[in-house]
Amino acid sequence: MDYQSAVLPQNLGYFLLVLFGIIWILLGLYWGRKAKSLDGFMVAGRNVGLALGAATAMATWVTSNTTMLAPQFALQLGIWGMIAYSTASFGLFFFAPMARRIRRLMPSGYTSGDFIRLRYGKPAWVVFLVISLFYSLTWMISMGMAGGLVLLAVAGIPYETGMTAILLVCVLYTLFGGLYAVIGTDFIQSILILVGVVVVGAVIYTRIDFETTYAAVAVDQPALLMVLVPAAIMAFFNNMLFGMGEIFHNNVWWSRAFAMRRNVAGKAYWLGGLFWLPIPVAVGFIALASASLGINVIRPDMVGPVAATQVLGFAGAIVVFIVIFCSLASSIDSLLAATSDLLTEDVYRKAINPGANEATLRRTNQLIIGLLGLVTWLICRLNIGTLAEILFFAGPLVGSTIWPVAAGLFWKRTNPTGAFAAMLLGSLIGLICYFQIGWYTASLVGAAVSMVIVITTTLLWPRDFDWKTLDETPPDAMEPSTQKGASS
Amino acid sequence: MFLFSNPAGIPRVSSFSFVTTLVWLTTAVFLGGAPTATFVTPEPHAPVASSHFSLEWTAGADDDEELHFELRQSGGPDFADPRVRYEGPDRATFLAGLPEGDHYFQIRAKTPDADSAGPWSDSFHLTIQYQSLTLAWFLFGVGAVVFLATLVLVVAGSTKARREEKAETTERGAFSGPS
Numbered sequence: 001m002d003y004q005s006a007v008l009p010q011n012l013g014y015f016l017l018v019l020f021g022i023i024w025i026l027l028g029l030y031w032g033r034k035a036k037s038l039d040g041f042m043v044a045g046r047n048v049g050l051a052l053g054a055a056t057a058m059a060t061w062v063t064s065n066t067t068m069l070a071p072q073f074a075l076q077l078g079i080w081g082m083i084a085y086s087t088a089s090f091g092l093f094f095f096a097p098m099a100r101r102i103r104r105l106m107p108s109g110y111t112s113g114d115f116i117r118l119r120y121g122k123p124a125w126v127v128f129l130v131i132s133l134f135y136s137l138t139w140m141i142s143m144g145m146a147g148g149l150v151l152l153a154v155a156g157i158p159y160e161t162g163m164t165a166i167l168l169v170c171v172l173y174t175l176f177g178g179l180y181a182v183i184g185t186d187f188i189q190s191i192l193i194l195v196g197v198v199v200v201g202a203v204i205y206t207r208i209d210f211e212t213t214y215a216a217v218a219v220d221q222p223a224l225l226m227v228l229v230p231a232a233i234m235a236f237f238n239n240m241l242f243g244m245g246e247i248f249h250n251n252v253w254w255s256r257a258f259a260m261r262r263n264v265a266g267k268a269y270w271l272g273g274l275f276w277l278p279i280p281v282a283v284g285f286i287a288l289a290s291a292s293l294g295i296n297v298i299r300p301d302m303v304g305p306v307a308a309t310q311v312l313g314f315a316g317a318i319v320v321f322i323v324i325f326c327s328l329a330s331s332i333d334s335l336l337a338a339t340s341d342l343l344t345e346d347v348y349r350k351a352i353n354p355g356a357n358e359a360t361l362r363r364t365n366q367l368i369i370g371l372l373g374l375v376t377w378l379i380c381r382l383n384i385g386t387l388a389e390i391l392f393f394a395g396p397l398v399g400s401t402i403w404p405v406a407a408g409l410f411w412k413r414t415n416p417t418g419a420f421a422a423m424l425l426g427s428l429i430g431l432i433c434y435f436q437i438g439w440y441t442a443s444l445v446g447a448a449v450s451m452v453i454v455i456t457t458t459l460l461w462p463r464d465f466d467w468k469t470l471d472e473t474p475p476d477a478m479e480p481s482t483q484k485g486a487s488s
Numbered sequence: 489m490f491l492f493s494n495p496a497g498i499p500r501v502s503s504f505s506f507v508t509t510l511v512w513l514t515t516a517v518f519l520g521g522a523p524t525a526t527f528v529t530p531e532p533h534a535p536v537a538s539s540h541f542s543l544e545w546t547a548g549a550d551d552d553e554e555l556h557f558e559l560r561q562s563g564g565p566d567f568a569d570p571r572v573r574y575e576g577p578d579r580a581t582f583l584a585g586l587p588e589g590d591h592y593f594q595i596r597a598k599t600p601d602a603d604s605a606g607p608w609s610d611s612f613h614l615t616i617q618y619q620s621l622t623l624a625w626f627l628f629g630v631g632a633v634v635f636l637a638t639l640v641l642v643v644a645g646s647t648k649a650r651r652e653e654k655a656e657t658t659e660r661g662a663f664s665g666p667s
Binding site for chain 2: 075076077078090094097098100101104217220221222223224225226228229230231233234236237238240241244291296297298299300303402403406407409410411437438441444445447448451455
């Protein structure tokens with residue numbers, strides 16, 4: 001499927017790509033000097049403050065999924081779709097108190113996998129790792145693909161070139177700087193994203209006539225204005241629970257909780273959620289306006305960038321280019337760092353080489369970052385399906401982790417076998433619904449099945465748990481104020 | 489019902505195919521080699537449950553990158569009330585917000601200056617039939633229950649944890665005594 005002619009000249013597109021690529025890589029090298037220890041590389045020294053914390057939460061959550069999937073939701077599911085997408089911010093709101101708890105229970109933790117292993121034991125840990133790695137890979141693939149598609153649509157850069165460039169830049173600066181570089185670049189990227197979204201929103205507001213938009217949608221796309229469209233009704237809580245599942249389980253969010261100062265983690269996630277909340281509605285509206293603007297949409301996941309660049313013209317296209325480049329980079333780097341942490345800590349250190357020293361672990365971590373980038377690039381080359389199809393396939397899997405993670409953090413008596421069964425059966429039954437009913441039900445069903453199993457097994461077969469088990473701080477590394485017993 | 493007998497296994501031509509070819513040739517002669525277009529997307533055999541659908545089309549043998557296309561939609565197969573859905577050089581469109589019911593589409597190719605327009609293609613029939621509202625509201629209800637239960641779990645859990653932390657801090661302060 002060919003797209004309409006790109007708004008930006010290809011040369012300018014390449015110039016912006018190279019310019020931002022060099023900036024991020026240099027920043028990665030600069031921040032990388034701070035990451036001297038493994039703690040520095042993996043969890044940014046556990047000393048991230050509120051401004052950086054809130055910015056990294058917001059920037060990571062403004063992914064290609066927000067800038068490209070939110071408009072797709074609006075185009076496929078109408079008004080409901082727009083609101084449904086913005087409910088993903090509830091994941092950040094709910095995770096705020098959890099982050100505070102995580103920081104307190106696991107002062108020297110590295111990954112979400114650590115928590116599941118210590119809380120529920122090996123069988124649940126294996127299922128959790130499979131879910132988490134599968135999801136991380138689908139998320140990364142969807143973003144690599146999004147990068148290629150956007151650069152093609154906005155600047156006419158061939159899909160493979162654009163996708164390769166974005167992945168390469170992110171791999172390089174994450175490789176040099178670890179989580180320091182990821183959080184630092186996230187801060188700059190979050191400012192560029194917010195300014196860009198406000199500028200794009202303001203210009204579009206002045207150029208679009210709301211009455212004309214409404215009339216065009218009512219004639220050509222009447223179902224987008226209907227309240228009673230079953231798929232849209234089902235998608236509402238499905239998307240909210242998908243977002244919760246993504247945040248509750250994924251190491252992207254856990255590694256930030258470990259990286260932030262103790263009293264900062266909760267507030268940072270709240271602020272990140274608040275900043276993020278209006279963005280899907282703003283970008284979703286652009287999709288609804290596409291009919292009145294006479295824009296022919298070919299791929300639903302491209303409607304946002306294509307409509308914005310066509311409305312805003314040359315200058316606007318540059319802003320859109322920068323916003324999307326930043327939103328992609330801020331999420332790809334986070335995923336690379338968090339997934340490599342998960343593989344280094346949970347697979348390499350715990351299962352393959354328990355005696356590895358810091359230098360070996362850091363080298364392994366960097367090797368994994370490179371390999372993850374390579375695997376993602378290979379799969380992205382196939383350009384399979386739309387972004388939503390790829391990402392939501394992982395929906396039931398992540399939905400099924402909500403209750404095992406949340407109950408495991410707050411309930412002493414949650415049963416490990418129950419948590420294992422909840423993730424397994426929730427994923428399987430959710431996947432059946434994905435194929436039998438539609439993607440817009442899978443996370444919801446996965447989460448519901450998992451919740452019922454966790455509650456039932458906890459009530460019927462309660463198992464006592466000592467919270468101190470979660471604190472793996474070596475005795476010689478403990479500060480006096482955090483000696484064992486500080487856990488509630 | 490064949491026009492010719494087939495003693496030697498020569499591919500047989502049905503009377504229907506013969507008439508269709510004749511009509512097509514006559515039309516082509518009358519239109520003076522006007523460009524043609526056909527749908528590439530296979531027609532769905534069953535009703536589609538969502539309100540959106542992707543349509544792709546291609547030009548005939550006389551393909552030219554400069555060609556424009558016109559896509560029209562109607563509520564009936566006779567195209568008594570046609571409405572233009574797209575006009576331009578693209579070869580695909582994503583139809584969004586389709587209401588329940590039968591939708592018919594036809595495509596035709598045009599030269600860029602619209603001097604010469606080809607014949608309308610065979611019509612593409614699409615039936616939209618949403619899932620049951622009962623199922624939708626049931627799943628909405630299930631989602632609401634999971635959401636509320638998670639909210640209670642997180643809020644109650646974190647409140648209790650904070651209370652315990654506070655009590656612990658007070659206890660530790662009392663234990664260490666005045667400095």
